Amino acid sequence: MLTFQESVSLFIKTFVKPFESPEKLHKGSSGRIAFIGGCDEYIGAPSFAALSSLFLGCDYAYVLCLSNPNPIRMLCPDAVVIEMKKLYEIAREFEFQESGISSSDFFGLSSRVYPTINALRVNALSIGSGLGRSLAAKVMLYTCMKVAQHKRIPMVVDGDGITLLCDMVRDGWLEFPIKNVDITLTPNFRELLALCIVSKIFESDEIRKDDHKKRSVEDIFKEFMNISSQTFSLSQAVSTSGDAEILSSLDDRLKDACSLITKLCKLTNCSILSKGAIDIVCVKEPVKFSATKSTAPSVSDSPVCRTPSKQPKQPVPSLEQMIAHDRDFEIVCKPVYSLKSPCRAAGQGDIIAGAVSTVLASLNAIKVRQDVFPDEISKRFGGLACASILVSIAAVLTYHKYSIGLTTSDILKSFKFAGKTVEKVSKSSVAFPTPFSSLFKYFNDAVE
Template sequence: MSALQCKPSQLLQLAKATIIQPMLPHFHKGQAGRILIIGGSEDYTGAPFFLGHALMQMGCDLTHVVCDAVAGSTLKTYSPDLMIHPYLVSSASERVKGFKGVPKTDSEADLVVFLDDSPSDVKAFIDSHVTLRINSVVSRSINVTVVGPGLGRDPLVLYTAQKTLALILLSGNPVIIDADGLYLVSLKPSILTDALNSEQSNSQVVLTPNIMEFQRLCKAVNVSVDLEKLSSKDPEARDTYTTELATLASNRLHNVSLLVKGYHDIVVNGKTSMVLDHSKSVIPSLRRCGGQGDTLTGILATAMAWAANYQKGRLWDIYEHSHVVEGLIGRKKLTKDEGIILSCYLATLILRKSSSQAYAEKKRSMLASDVGKFIGSSYEDLVGE
C-alpha cells in the first residue's frame, strides 16, 4: 500500500511518525534545515521575505537569501533572521553598462536566444563575478534550495539563475521552483530535463505553480489546456482535469513533482497524484492577498528539508514509530516520492490553517504577514510541539 491511499487523518499521523523532525538536545544549529532562496529583486522584496520568514517559523535553523544588490539592502532592514547575500547583478547595474547582446525588450524569443547563447563578455562576467560568489553559498551544506520568488525577469538574473539551477540539480539536493523560476523553466524546459536526464542527478524537484504559471508551464511542454475546463465551477471536474494536465506536464519534465495551487491544491508526481482537500478540517480563508504562495513555499521548504533528513536516517531514530508506519502503509519506511507528497500535504494543511486563523482575526484586512504569525500555533494545533 502507498501513502497515497491513506485517509487525510492518517496522513497527518504518518507525517508525525516519519518526516516531522524531532527537536533533540544533542542537535546543533543547521540540522533542522539550512535553506537557500534565490530570489529578491529591485521590484520584489516581499516575496523572499515572506518565504524566508515562513520557513524559519516552521522550524528551519538557517536561511540564506541570494538576491539583487538593491533588494539586499532593503531585505536586511526587514529581518535580521535571514542571511542576505546581494550577489545577483541585473542589466540595470552600472557594472554591466556597455555589454552588448543583452536583450532590452520583454521579447521572450530574444530572452531564449540569450539564455541559450549568451555573448562571451556576459558569460565571463557572470562566471567570475557572480556565479563564483553564489557557489560559495551553495556549497555550505544547503539541504533545500528555492529558486524564483521575487527574482524578476531581468535577462542577466535569469541567465545566472539558469546556471545556478543546473549546478544545484547536479548536487542531488531537493529543489523547489516557484514564481519567476517557473517563468524561466517555461521559457526553457530543457534546463530541467537536461539536468535530470544526467546520471549524476537524483534531485527531488517540486514545481509550485499558481493557475497562471501552470497554464504557462503546460504550454511550454506542449500540453494543450481547455481554459473552460480548467476554470470549471464544479470542483470535482476541475480537480480531475487539473490532475490530468499536471500528470502530462510532470511526465514531460522527467516526472518532477507539481504542486498546483488553487481552490484545492493538487500534487502530482510522475504517475501518482493527490487532491489536497483540507475543507473538512479547516475553515477556509476568503482572502487572496499576495504572498500566501510564498508563505506556502517556505513551509514546504522546511518540510522537504526534514523529509530529506528522514531519508538519510542519520539524525534521529527514524524507526522509532515504525509500528505506526507499518500499520498504515505495510512498510517501515517511506519512499522519497512519498516523502515529497507528504511534505506537500503537511505544508498545504499548515498554510490553510494559518490563513484561516489570520482571516478569523483580520477578515478583509488580512495580509500575508498576518498569516506568517499563525504558522507556529497552527503547527502546534495540528502536530503538537
C-alpha cells in the same frame, strides 16, 4: 502506498522527531535553505518565503537577491542576505544590446555566480519568489539548477522562477523532461497554464484521446477555476469530517485537473504543488542521481534573449514515449482538502514556497526519517500536502481575526504557530491518522 491522511499524519509524527534528542542537533540540522529571490520591485516575496521557512523550523535561511539587500535585511533580520546586484547590473548591459546575449556570455555570467551559490552549505534551494524576470534572474535559475544537480539537493521553483523556466524551454535553452535535478514546482494558476503550454501537453495524444467531450485544455482550466465554489464546500466538509478519501464524490473537473497535472509531472519530470482554491499535490519518485559524475542540465548553444521562436534542438518526447522510456515512473496526484481563507492577499504563495522548501530540506537533512515511510512518494506527498494544509489553516484563522483587513504579514504571524501545532499533534494521543479537524483545533489553540 499510504492514503492521503496517513501520509500527512505520518509526516507530522516524524517531522518533529529529531527534537526528541536535542543533544544530537546542531545549527542547520533541521534545514539550511537558500532563497533566491527579490529584485527592485519585490522585496516582500523573498522575505515571506524565508520567514515562513524559519517559522516552520528551518535553522538557517539565506536570501540571495538581485537588489539592494538592506530592505530585506530589515524585513527579515534572521536570514543571511547576500547581494547579487552586481550580476544584475552586468547582465543589464546585455539586455540593452540589440543582438541579446550569446550563449558563451550567458555561461560566463553563470560561472561567475556559480562559486557563490555552490559555496553555501544548504540542503535545499528555493528560487523564484519575487525574483523578477531579468536576464540576471535567468542566469540565477540556470546556475541554481547546476548547483542543485552538483550537490544533489532538492530545488523548489516558484513565481517568476517558473515563468523564466518556461521562457528557457520555449527558447530552446532547456528541455523538458528536466533530467538529474530534483525540482518541485509551485505554480499558481497562470504559471500552471504557462507550464502546460510550453510542455506541449495540449498536443499530446493522450490528452486528445482522453478528452471525449472535445474540450480544449484552456476550457478545462477555466472550469477548474470555476469549480472553486463547489469544491470549497466539499473541502470544508472533508476538513471537518476528517475524511480526505472521499474521492468518489470528487467533481469530474477536479479529476481532469489532477490528470492534467499528472501528465505535466511526467512531461517535466518535476513534482508539482499547484496552488489555487484547491491545492493539488503531484509527487513523483525523487530523482535518482546517476552514480557517474553528472553533467549540467542540457542547455543548447542558442542565444538566450530575444529569440522567442527558437525551438529546442530535439523535440520534446511524446507522453507515450516518455512513459515507455521511464517504465517505473510512479506518481501520486491528489487534491489537498483544507479550509481556505476567502481573502486573496498577495504573497500567500510565497509562504507556501517557504514551507515546501522547509519540508524538502528537512527530508533531505535528516535521513532517519526515511526509514519511517514505506516509500519515498508517500513521504514527499505527506510533506508537501502538510505544508499546503498548514498555510491554509494559518490563513483561515487569521482571516477570522482581521476579515478583509487581512494581509500576508498577518498570516505569517499566525504561521509562526504551525511548528508548535505540528509538535503538539505529534505528541498527542489523537487517533492515527490524525483527522484534519484535530489539526485545525490544535492550530487554533496555539494561535490563541
